[in-house]
Amino acid sequence: xxxxxxxxxxxxxxxxxxxxxxxxxxxxxxxxxxxxxxxxxxxxxxxxxxxxxxxxxxxxxxxxxxxxxxxxxxxxxxxxxxxxxxxxxxxxxxxxxxxxxxxxxxxxxxxxxxxxxxxxxxxxxxxxxxxxxxxxxxxxxxxxxxxxxxxxxxxxxxxxxxxxxxxxxxxxxxxxxxxxxxxxxxxxxxxxxxxxxxxxxxxxxxxxxxxxxxxxxxxxxxxxxxxxxxxxxxxxxxxxxxxxxxxxxxxxxxxxxxxxxxxxxxxxxxxxxxxxxxxxxxxxxxxxxxxxxxxxxxxxxxxxxxxxxxxxxxxxxxxxxxxxxxxxxxxxxxxxxxxxxxxxxxxxxxxxxxxxxxxxxxxxxxxxxxxxxxxxxxxxxxxxxxxxxxxxxxxxxxxxxxxxxxxxxxxxxxxxxxxxxxxxxxxxxxxxxxxxxxxxxxxxxxxx
Amino acid sequence: xxxxxxxxxxxxxxxxxxxxxxxxxxxxxxxxxxxxxxxxxxxxxxxxxxxxxxxxxxxxxxxxxxxxxxxxxxxxxxxxxxxxxxxxxxxxxxxxxxxxxxxxxxxxxxxxxxxxxxxxxxxxxxxxxxxxxxxxxxxxxxxxxxxxxxxxxxxxxxxxxxxxxxxxxxxxxxxxxxxxxxxxxxxxxxxxxxxxxxxxxxxxxxxxxxxxxxxxxxxxxxxxxxxxxxxxxxxxxxxxxxxxxxxxxxxxxxxxxxxxxxxxxxxxxxxxxxxxxxxxxxxxxxxxxxxxxxxxxxxxxxxxxxxxxxxxxxxxxxxxxxxxxxxxxxxxxxxxxxxxxxxxxxxxxxxxxxxxxxxxxxxxxxxxxxxxxxxxxxxxxxxxxxxxxxxxxxxxxxxxxxxxxxxxxxxxxxxxxxxxxxxxxxxxxxxxxxxxxxxxxxxxxxxx
Numbered sequence: 001x002x003x004x005x006x007x008x009x010x011x012x013x014x015x016x017x018x019x020x021x022x023x024x025x026x027x028x029x030x031x032x033x034x035x036x037x038x039x040x041x042x043x044x045x046x047x048x049x050x051x052x053x054x055x056x057x058x059x060x061x062x063x064x065x066x067x068x069x070x071x072x073x074x075x076x077x078x079x080x081x082x083x084x085x086x087x088x089x090x091x092x093x094x095x096x097x098x099x100x101x102x103x104x105x106x107x108x109x110x111x112x113x114x115x116x117x118x119x120x121x122x123x124x125x126x127x128x129x130x131x132x133x134x135x136x137x138x139x140x141x142x143x144x145x146x147x148x149x150x151x152x153x154x155x156x157x158x159x160x161x162x163x164x165x166x167x168x169x170x171x172x173x174x175x176x177x178x179x180x181x182x183x184x185x186x187x188x189x190x191x192x193x194x195x196x197x198x199x200x201x202x203x204x205x206x207x208x209x210x211x212x213x214x215x216x217x218x219x220x221x222x223x224x225x226x227x228x229x230x231x232x233x234x235x236x237x238x239x240x241x242x243x244x245x246x247x248x249x250x251x252x253x254x255x256x257x258x259x260x261x262x263x264x265x266x267x268x269x270x271x272x273x274x275x276x277x278x279x280x281x282x283x284x285x286x287x288x289x290x291x292x293x294x295x296x297x298x299x300x301x302x303x304x305x306x307x308x309x310x311x312x313x314x315x316x317x318x319x320x321x322x323x324x325x326x327x328x329x330x331x332x333x334x335x336x337x338x339x340x341x342x343x344x345x346x347x348x349x350x351x352x353x354x355x356x357x358x359x360x361x362x363x364x365x366x367x368x369x370x371x372x373x374x375x376x377x378x379x380x381x382x383x384x385x386x387x388x389x390x391x392x393x394x395x396x397x398x399x400x401x402x403x404x405x406x407x408x409x410x411x412x413x414x415x416x417x418x419x420x421x422x423x424x425x426x427x428x429x430x431x432x433x434x435x436x437x438x439x440x441x442x443x444x445x446x447x448x
Numbered sequence: 449x450x451x452x453x454x455x456x457x458x459x460x461x462x463x464x465x466x467x468x469x470x471x472x473x474x475x476x477x478x479x480x481x482x483x484x485x486x487x488x489x490x491x492x493x494x495x496x497x498x499x500x501x502x503x504x505x506x507x508x509x510x511x512x513x514x515x516x517x518x519x520x521x522x523x524x525x526x527x528x529x530x531x532x533x534x535x536x537x538x539x540x541x542x543x544x545x546x547x548x549x550x551x552x553x554x555x556x557x558x559x560x561x562x563x564x565x566x567x568x569x570x571x572x573x574x575x576x577x578x579x580x581x582x583x584x585x586x587x588x589x590x591x592x593x594x595x596x597x598x599x600x601x602x603x604x605x606x607x608x609x610x611x612x613x614x615x616x617x618x619x620x621x622x623x624x625x626x627x628x629x630x631x632x633x634x635x636x637x638x639x640x641x642x643x644x645x646x647x648x649x650x651x652x653x654x655x656x657x658x659x660x661x662x663x664x665x666x667x668x669x670x671x672x673x674x675x676x677x678x679x680x681x682x683x684x685x686x687x688x689x690x691x692x693x694x695x696x697x698x699x700x701x702x703x704x705x706x707x708x709x710x711x712x713x714x715x716x717x718x719x720x721x722x723x724x725x726x727x728x729x730x731x732x733x734x735x736x737x738x739x740x741x742x743x744x745x746x747x748x749x750x751x752x753x754x755x756x757x758x759x760x761x762x763x764x765x766x767x768x769x770x771x772x773x774x775x776x777x778x779x780x781x782x783x784x785x786x787x788x789x790x791x792x793x794x795x796x797x798x799x800x801x802x803x804x805x806x807x808x809x810x811x812x813x814x815x816x817x818x819x820x821x822x823x824x825x826x827x828x829x830x831x832x833x834x835x836x837x838x839x840x841x842x843x844x845x846x847x848x849x850x851x852x853x854x855x856x857x858x859x860x861x862x863x864x865x866x867x868x869x870x871x872x873x874x875x876x877x878x879x880x881x882x883x884x885x886x887x888x889x890x891x892x893x894x895x896x
Contacts, residue, residue: 051812
C-alpha cells in the first residue's frame, strides 16, 4: 500500500498547505490528491469570460508541486478510515497517511428554483473543462441573466460585456448589489460603474422560475415579468464541500464546514487538519463562526495548517475578511467591519472619511480619486474596518488597513502612520486618506 | 500688536501643523507666516520638468488654510523674542504668540566646488518663481549634467528626458545611484531603467570644477575629463533651515536641526515646537539622530506637533523612513532598514525574498513583476525593513511593510498576514510576495 507522511486532499489551498508543509518539514513525504486535472485560480474565474480569454490562462501551475517534491495523484478520495489512517480513492487505490489535510473547497449553491437544471443555466463550478464549455456557449448568446449580485455576479457581469455586445442583466434580491460586503455609498458607486459598462441591474428582485424547454429561454421574476435569457449564470454563493469529511465522521460546524481550532486541527481527529472553504471560519473580532470564503483566507489558513502538522503552534487569529474587486476599471475594497455591520451589531462607532487623488499633484497621469472610510470603536478608538474605492493602488491600500486592523491600532496611532508617498504612486503626504480619515475620527473619539 | 494663539513659520509641514492644531484646538487662533507666495509640493518638484509641465501644476492649495480659518501672512520672520513671545518679520510687523511652530524646512546643499555659482548651475530650491526660471532655461539646453544620484537626481534625470531629446548625464560619487537608500540589486535595476530612458550614468565619479565664463559650459571631473554642459542640476541633498532658530537661541542637534523631544517640543523652550526638515529626526529603531528628510515624515511630525501644542501627549515613535520613487515607469520603494544598513550595523539578519506578478493570472493587463526583499532580525524574527520594485501598486505595498515594521511583526506573524487579493489589483494569494518572503525567512530564523 502506498504510504505518505502527509496526504492533502484538494486544490488551491491544498497546494499552499503542501508547500507550507514542505518548507517546515523538509523530510516528510507529501502527496496531493485531487479530482481536477488542472487547478484554476478561483478569483480569476470571472476573468476567463473577458480579460484573459479562457481557462487555460487562469491555472495554478503544477510546476510548484514538482519543484517542491510534492507528489500529485489525480483522483478522488471517497473514504477515510481514521483508525487505520487510510484514504481510499475512487479507483480503489489506498493511501496510508500520518497527517491528513482537507482542502476540498466549496461547491456552488444551486438554489431550489423550478427549472434550475435546464441547459445553459450555469453555476460557477471551479472546473477547467466545465468553464471552457460555459465560455464556448457564450459565443452564441444574446441575452445573459446573472442571478446574484455578489462579487462573483458583478465580476461576471462586467466581464461578459467585454468584447461582446450582448444584453447582460444582473438580478439581485437585496436593495443593492454587493450589499452583504459593502456600505450603501460604495454599492451605489459600483452599480453606477456597472451601468456605465452596459450592465442592466435589477435590485429588490426575486427569481421565481427558469423558463424554457430543454434549454433556458427566460427568467421569470416574482412579479411575473419574464426576462429573455439564452444563458443564466448563478452567482448565489457556495457551500463547504464536506461530504467526505462528514462520511469520515468529522464534526461539522457552521454551514456544515469542518470544525477546526486555531491550529486548523479538526475538532474530531488530531491527525486531520482542514483549511480553506471547507474549514469553519471564525471572526477575528468576536470569534464567532462567519460564512466568509476568500482565496486569500484559504491560503493563509493553508500556510498555518501546513506549518502545524507535526508541531501545532501557529495560531490562526481569525478572519479579518479583506477583499477587493475591480468593476469597470474602478477598484472597490473592504477590510473588516463595515458601517452596516457595525450598526447591525449595535456597536458604538465613529466614522472617519477622506478622499484624495491617488497621485499628486493631480496632473500626474492615471489619477483616480481614492475614497477611504474607516470605522473605529467609539469607546476605545480601535479600528474595526475600512472601505476604499479608487484606482489600481486601492488593492494594496486595503492591505495597509488590514495590517492596522490586525494590530488593533487606534485612530490616534493611525493619525501618525508613517507612509511613504510619491507623486506617481500615492496620494500626497498632506492628503493621504488613511491618515486623514483617522485624524478626523480622533476628535470624535476624544470628545465623547 | 497682532496676537495669535499659535504662530507657524513655514511651508508644507507648516500647513499640516496648522490643520492639526485647528482640528485639535478649534478655539485657538492660528497664523501661518511664510516667505513663499505659493507652497510647492516638494516631492513633485522633479515632475515640474516633465510630467506635469510647470510649477503652477504642483502647488499645495491655500484653500485649505482659508477653509480652516488659518490666517496666512506672506512675510519672513527674522527674529524671535522668546521671553516676550514675540516674532518680528522683515517688514517690522510684530506678532505675539502663545505657541510657536518652526516648520522652516531645508535648503539645498551647495557644494564648495570651484565655479558652483556660475549661471545655469541650479540647486533645487523649493521656490515657485525660481523653478519656473529653471524650467524656462531648460528649453534651450542641449547638455544637462546632474550632480548627485540620490532620489532628486534620478528623478530629475528621468524627467529631463521626457519630451526633450537632450543629453542627460548623471554623475554620482558612490559606486551606485541611490546607494544611500537601496541595496545593490535594486540600484542596478534602477540604473538599468535610467539607461533605457536615455540617461547616461557615471558612478564613482567626483566633480572637480564647474567650467565656463559667466555661464556654465562644462563640468570637469576628478580625472580631468570635461563633460559638456549648458545646465547643471545639483541633487546633493539638503540641510535644515535653522538660521532663525539658532538666532533665537534654540538648541540645535545633528546637522544643526532643531533639537526636539518625542512630543516635537523643542529642548530649549516649551512654547516652541518644530517639525519637518528643520527638526531633528531620530530613528524608530535605535533612537539615534538620523539625516532623513521626507515630506511624509514632515507631515507626520506636523500632525503630532499640532496636536501637542496645548497638551503634549502624542508621541513620535521615530522615523521608520519609508519612501518610494518611479524611474522610467518602474516603482522602487524602501521601508526601514536595508540589507546594506543591517550589515553596516553588524546586525545578525535573515533575508526573505519573493517575486511575483502583481496581477494574477499573469495574462491580466498592466502586469509587472514585483520583487520583495525583507530583512528580519535573526534572533527575534522581527522585521527590520523591506525593499520593493514593481508596478504602480508597489507604492502602497511598501506601506503595508511600514505598518508591519511599526508593529514589530515577526516573520512568523507576517507569514500569516491576511491580505486581500484580486486578479486585476494584486499578486495571487498563493504568490503574495510579502507573505512568501516571510515564509522563507521563518525557517532560517527557526533553525539557528
